[in-house]
Amino acid sequence: MRKTISLVLVGVLMVALAAGTVFARGAQEAAPTETVLRIASSTQGPTIIENFDRLMREFERRNPGVRVEWDRSTGTDYEFTGLPSLLESNTPPDIFFEWGGARILAGVEDGYIMDITDLANELRPVLNESAWDGAEIEGRTYMIPDNQDITIMMWYNREIFDRYNLSPPSTWAELLSISETLRNNGVTPIVMGNADAWVAGNFGGVFLARWGGDDYYHQVLSMEPGTRLNNDRFVRALRFMQEMAQQGVVNQDLNTLGYRESFTVLLDGSAAMMPMGTWFVDQILEFTEDPDSFPFDYFNLPPFDGGQGHPRSIMGLNTGYVINANTRHKELAYDFLRLLVSQQIQDGFVAAGRISTNTAAMQASADPYVRSVAEMLNSTPVLIAPPDTGYNLEMARALYEAIAKAFEGMNPQAALDEAEQKVQFLR
Amino acid sequence: MKQHGGSTAWLYAVPAMLLFTLIIAVPTAMTFMFSIMEWRRFQPLSLGTVQHYLRLPQDLTLRRAFNNNFVYIFWTLILEVGTGLTLAGVAIHLRRSTLFRSLVFAPVVLPSIVTGLLWQQAFAFESGLLNRILLFAGAEPLRWLGPPLTVFSISLVSGWIWAGFFMTIFYAGLVRIPESFLESALLDGASPLTIFFRIQVPLIRNLIVLGLLIVTTGGFKGFDLWQVMLRRDPLESGVVLPTYLVRTFFENRNIGYGSAISVLLTAVVIGIMGVVALIRRFYVGEMEEY
Numbered sequence: 001m002r003k004t005i006s007l008v009l010v011g012v013l014m015v016a017l018a019a020g021t022v023f024a025r026g027a028q029e030a031a032p033t034e035t036v037l038r039i040a041s042s043t044q045g046p047t048i049i050e051n052f053d054r055l056m057r058e059f060e061r062r063n064p065g066v067r068v069e070w071d072r073s074t075g076t077d078y079e080f081t082g083l084p085s086l087l088e089s090n091t092p093p094d095i096f097f098e099w100g101g102a103r104i105l106a107g108v109e110d111g112y113i114m115d116i117t118d119l120a121n122e123l124r125p126v127l128n129e130s131a132w133d134g135a136e137i138e139g140r141t142y143m144i145p146d147n148q149d150i151t152i153m154m155w156y157n158r159e160i161f162d163r164y165n166l167s168p169p170s171t172w173a174e175l176l177s178i179s180e181t182l183r184n185n186g187v188t189p190i191v192m193g194n195a196d197a198w199v200a201g202n203f204g205g206v207f208l209a210r211w212g213g214d215d216y217y218h219q220v221l222s223m224e225p226g227t228r229l230n231n232d233r234f235v236r237a238l239r240f241m242q243e244m245a246q247q248g249v250v251n252q253d254l255n256t257l258g259y260r261e262s263f264t265v266l267l268d269g270s271a272a273m274m275p276m277g278t279w280f281v282d283q284i285l286e287f288t289e290d291p292d293s294f295p296f297d298y299f300n301l302p303p304f305d306g307g308q309g310h311p312r313s314i315m316g317l318n319t320g321y322v323i324n325a326n327t328r329h330k331e332l333a334y335d336f337l338r339l340l341v342s343q344q345i346q347d348g349f350v351a352a353g354r355i356s357t358n359t360a361a362m363q364a365s366a367d368p369y370v371r372s373v374a375e376m377l378n379s380t381p382v383l384i385a386p387p388d389t390g391y392n393l394e395m396a397r398a399l400y401e402a403i404a405k406a407f408e409g410m411n412p413q414a415a416l417d418e419a420e421q422k423v424q425f426l427r
Numbered sequence: 428m429k430q431h432g433g434s435t436a437w438l439y440a441v442p443a444m445l446l447f448t449l450i451i452a453v454p455t456a457m458t459f460m461f462s463i464m465e466w467r468r469f470q471p472l473s474l475g476t477v478q479h480y481l482r483l484p485q486d487l488t489l490r491r492a493f494n495n496n497f498v499y500i501f502w503t504l505i506l507e508v509g510t511g512l513t514l515a516g517v518a519i520h521l522r523r524s525t526l527f528r529s530l531v532f533a534p535v536v537l538p539s540i541v542t543g544l545l546w547q548q549a550f551a552f553e554s555g556l557l558n559r560i561l562l563f564a565g566a567e568p569l570r571w572l573g574p575p576l577t578v579f580s581i582s583l584v585s586g587w588i589w590a591g592f593f594m595t596i597f598y599a600g601l602v603r604i605p606e607s608f609l610e611s612a613l614l615d616g617a618s619p620l621t622i623f624f625r626i627q628v629p630l631i632r633n634l635i636v637l638g639l640l641i642v643t644t645g646g647f648k649g650f651d652l653w654q655v656m657l658r659r660d661p662l663e664s665g666v667v668l669p670t671y672l673v674r675t676f677f678e679n680r681n682i683g684y685g686s687a688i689s690v691l692l693t694a695v696v697i698g699i700m701g702v703v704a705l706i707r708r709f710y711v712g713e714m715e716e717y
Binding site: 076080085088106109111195196197200201252255256265270393394397401403404405408421425 | 469482485547553658673674678680
């Protein structure tokens, strides 16, 4: 009897599994008359997601029989494993998010990114001129930029600054003095969640360019002949970062603290400042429904005394969407990108704190934050590319590790010697 | 009984050989072929280069990954096999305590991503449970996931998960030992500890060697905990071969070099399995097993 019951149970389980598999497959497959347009991007904050959803629904409304599928993963996962896996999968995206610069070149060389110069020429009148930096290679255009990011600016808690009678610094000496006041009052001056390597990496990148010189930074990271990572200027910049760590200016656990966890430290008032990009505004909405309860503001990193880079340089880049060279829905993809950068859609993104490439949407915005960041971007004399999106990835990784190790207390010369050894075979 | 001819006997082995060829032999051969090819990211360019193998001895990260893997195996031998054996010894005295065994085994069934995230919170520097305990005890907080503790901390979590699994294996061996052996020892005046170490443990040493094999070869496969808990590990204090392989293949898109590392890893694992087989041959021998 027991044996019979067991056999029946196993039989039921097998049938359930088989049925589940069939139904699951049925659910994944599109209806025969439906066309699926697949989009892939990194995860955004809640208001950006809301706007993107609105964009997809609007596109579906305009294109009956078309369904838009959006696959998104967190920034680092998307950048390093998510997108490469998707591109090699059976359901590759037709359109995918990219960072302008070296990644576009790599994608073109790999045969993943389509030449969309004709679409770009059509859209040029509605997008601002500087948006195309990083989207073009040798006169051809491969990306439709929809967003301009500053990747490192210093966000600070206004309430904490007011409490200790502090104001945004205009020199590094002032920044260190502010940090000392904060530390003496039990507040961590600067918090960074560098477990993903890029936060301190980008922050350190600004140091390298400001100290070593903007052109020099570009030459070294581009691995131009005769340049080396373990040069005197970079060693000096890393030493400065190390001194910051030794003086308790940055959180002790920066290299093991996660990106999301670092926001918690800032928002609960344990820390006063955080170097982060323009997406900070949208990101904090993940942690609170009432952003006004967090009185934040930002300042550009102050200039170095004696540095050879421009004192008002900014690390930033254009981001946007590219079309998969192997897509079967080129016309639909074109239409989607036309809609994406239209003022109708970009007005929503600007209202969510994005710095749009659409000129009309930016001009229509009265948001003081959006206007001031746009002003900062448009007035900067030098835009520095972040190491991991502007240059070779292995080079960026080696440099990020050297920066992390310098913050950790390793001799800057030894950290950069090690980084140089790691990239030797790339030269 | 009539003996079947050799040709018929081979037929029985065909399904297994076919599976082995498709799942093990062909991918291994392809990995070797990829390792001697030049690539531009995912596109093969030409065959017949040894440059990836020449890079291996100069690779600092690879050296660090091997070192971390061996340290991890050392700690997991203690924390997984050693603790598992100890817990099995406790469980055998609490034979009716299904609850004890279920509790110890429970972490095995938790998804490793959940376990990793839970422990990551426990290890957090500012607000983690472990540092709160240290602070309460008047000690300084530790950076559990930073050097020099990184590998030990991950091993600790690994031990927390897998000690229950090894306990179950060893427990199954211990309960098969005839009661008469233990009763004789008791009558001779042996203490429970003496019985455990002198009678029970030697009689399940084949299972202990199995545990050794699982931990040493499995130590080269661990990826999930490292990835979840250390993210991109900017200090490389917890870089291990699987995380380095994923980085090489996916992040750097270096198929040739990633394949060369895979070939080296395969050779190392086969070598270790050979050593374990030798230990098994000379240490376990032909004695009765439980």
